[in-house]
Amino acid sequence: MAPKAPADSESSYQLIRRLVTEYGAKHWKRYAVAFALMALSAGTTALIAYLMGTIVNKAYVDRSFQAIVIIGLITIVIFCARGLATYFQAVIMSRIGNAIIAENQRRLFDRLMNQNLGFFAERHSSEFLHRLSTGANSATQVLRLLVTSVGRDALSLIGLATVMVIQDPVMSLSALIIAPPAMWMIRKLVKRIRAVAKAQFTGGTRLFQTLQETIQGIRTVKAFTLEDRLRHRYYENVAAVEYEANKMARVSNRSSPTMEALAGVAIAAGVIYGGYRTIEMNATPGEFFSFITAFLLAYEPAKRLARLQIELNAGLVGVRQLFDIIDAPSTEAADVDKPKLVMDKGRVEFKDVRFGYRENEPVLRGLSLVAQAGQMTALVGPSGGGKSTILNLILRLYEPQSGSITIDGQTITAVSRHSLRQQIAYVGQDVFLFHGTIRDNIGFGKEGATEDEIIAAAKAANAHDFIMSFPHGYDTHTGEQGLQLSGGQRQRIAVARALIKDAKLILLDEATAALDSESERLVQDAIAHLTQDRTTIVIAHRLHTVAHADRIFVIEEGVVAEDGRHEELLRKGGRYASFYRLQLQNQDEPELVAATA
CATH class of the missing domain: 3.40.50.300 (P-loop containing nucleotide triphosphate hydrolases)
Known part of the structure; x- marks a missing residue:
């Protein structure tokens, strides 16, 4: 199933609104604390830029060593506060992110448990694994981008812009050179980013699929010497994912050269104008240095904000993959x-x-x-x-x-x-054993099964003797899908699992x-008990x-x-007798002859 990426800005907005209302609202208190700490960090960044002007003036204009020492001590306090704020907001944001990932993992699993077999028959199991890992992380990433963009980047930019305006309102206009062309370029890239991100997800799903099928079918792979063919298929999938990743790198970073050039023009204009005011108009050098510091510190948050739409749309593709499953109507309500x-x-x-x-x-x-x-x-x-x-x-x-x-x-x-x-107790031809011990697999038949009940079921299923022949007995691990056991052993464990259920x-x-x-005789004896x-x-x-x-x-x-009954159907000489004769055509048929005489 190939999910549709958000088709336009409105659908992206709706996805973001849903993330905020479904997840953000649940953690608003912790988000508020993190936001306050980001505001503190942004404030200290702006204060550092402002103090640069004071330091220069006190050193080169007033020539006051005492003032320099005081400002130096204040700077230590500012940087310590900034470090603590950055640390605690990072820890809080990580905890929120981990909680959201865990919630999405639970929601996806619950949704899958409410689907019937037809739902799974239409999809490959690797798709769910990829949606879980990609989608759950994307939801956290998008919310983190939103909060950090406003709490860290936007507030830092506002604080630094305030310093720039205070120091020189006219020179601050040079920063606006970047905005119009940068916004135009970002809008052109967004649609391309969505398409590439969707292709990346699809390629990643195929990669998971090939790997999973190879591991689960390793016996068939070895028996039919399929190693080279599957290796070729896997390498093709890897190459496709690599190609899309490289394309994403090219597209997402395509704006960088232009933005860097524009930033260079803006900084050069500020330096030239600031130098002219200092040299020709006798302005204090502190204003010039404070302005340039604020301008340089503002460049990174401004660039991150400019790229926000690109990163959001790349992340929203993953969110859509998650919501496509979470929103799927329950086929087994x-x-x-x-x-x-x-x-x-x-x-x-x-x-x-x-x-x-x-x-x-x-x-x-x-x-x-x-x-x-x-x-x-x-x-x-x-x-x-x-x-x-x-x-x-x-x-x-x-x-x-x-x-x-x-x-x-x-x-x-x-x-x-x-x-x-x-x-109802069910035993099929293709026995599925869960990863874990033999004890675990038998105990799955009855919640809270005691050790005595597990052993009694194993004995009735003719499984106890071979289980005890293992060094770890009932604590022996079965391996993935029970591959460490023979077919007859797996069947008898399945019968034991059904026996302990005591179904009618x-x-x-x-x-x-x-x-x-x-093995058939042993399993038949076990089934007779069952x-x-x-x-x-x-x-x-x-x-x-x-x-x-x-x-x-x-x-x-x-x-x-x-x-x-068996004898009646043989005497009728119909379809059953035909099947029976076909199975015994290479053997003596005394029973068939007697029954049909």
Whole structure:
């Protein structure tokens, strides 16, 4: 998703206003303290410039050493005050910035938790990481720019301009030479800055994406010797980001030569005029030196203020990336006000359910089936028929477009998602383990799980023995996505995680499809513990794993093609028998022959 950068100055203004009202207002007291300290720092800067004239006059006109000593002591006090003010305002501004970053991180995460799977399917996960890091920092940067520009630069400029006017009002006019051409150039650069900043963000997202995919898919990378191809892709992304960064450097600094030249002209005019007044009109040299000091000190804050619009617009592109996610409507809105699901026996029923992930591409086409309470219901059939979609709809990861799904007579869309999912245990083919220890991953199944409960669940899942074979036992780290464990070990930990939940409804999506025979046997034994006296809906491609199911539904093209028990379906000689015969075509088929005789 390529977000739109602010299209004009009005949208930029609205973004700034939103930052000020949503974040600035919350921290106004600390901002006020920081602003006061910046004002103190600005005042000391102007006072230093003013004292330069007094020092020169006392030294070269009045020739008073005592006055010089007093002014020197005052200067020490001024610089100490300036240093303390600068330190404390920097600490306060950093604390405010850190608080805003933390708030944005929480807001973004909360918003992501309120989205359904469709929202994530349309985006790459690296995009969220980049938006979080770039956007959160940009919000802080823009607010810091606003406060420091007014509190530090604007006040310093006002104070120094006041000194200049006091010393010589006519000579102060030379400073205005810079303003008109500088403002014209800045306005020309702003639009270009927005485009380059947006391109930088997009390139950075692609860089994150390639890096993340390479790390997560490192086994595939190694197995298919993709190192050179991915290295080439990554280098291309790096080069693109480097190119845009260089372009940003050129564009954002394009005004510098002209502004420096204009500043040189203004300073030269002031020096010539001030020298003329001192030499030809007998003006005191202190006024001249005070004016030049103030003028030179005013140059940097004036230049920063002139560049403010450039830096703000570059930062606002990042803010837009953050707000695009924060403002995204919730696709899985909170429904805590709905009644809780009261699951008694766990009977699941689909009535004429229709659903598709995309328009005009239906997956379920009026599907109806019943998973009886306390029984195992198996879903079999060709890939793409809608089996996994059925589990997704039970979990309310997606909502049906028509029809109804009930559990113990309660329509699941009429109850809260939290209460629904709390009473369902899910084990999939692609087991996801969180970064942490084995104990942590099993304990995720039940909040506040005790050590005894974790061990009992691991034993029931046939996982305790291999866990204890590790040097650190249950404190063994699983690695990212459980890569430090074998497939069978990950599956058994997932079963343990489901067991400890003690749910009445079990959903199994190809839980043993990717395992060898020995691991499959162990996981099947663990699943037997998990599903005992519970309503179980299992998806399987290996038909022998569901031969004992109480009811088998053949799902094909989004509808139930046939259903019954294993032996019944074999005798019918329909789609199930065809699938079964296909799987056993290279083996002896005594069971099939007996069943169909």
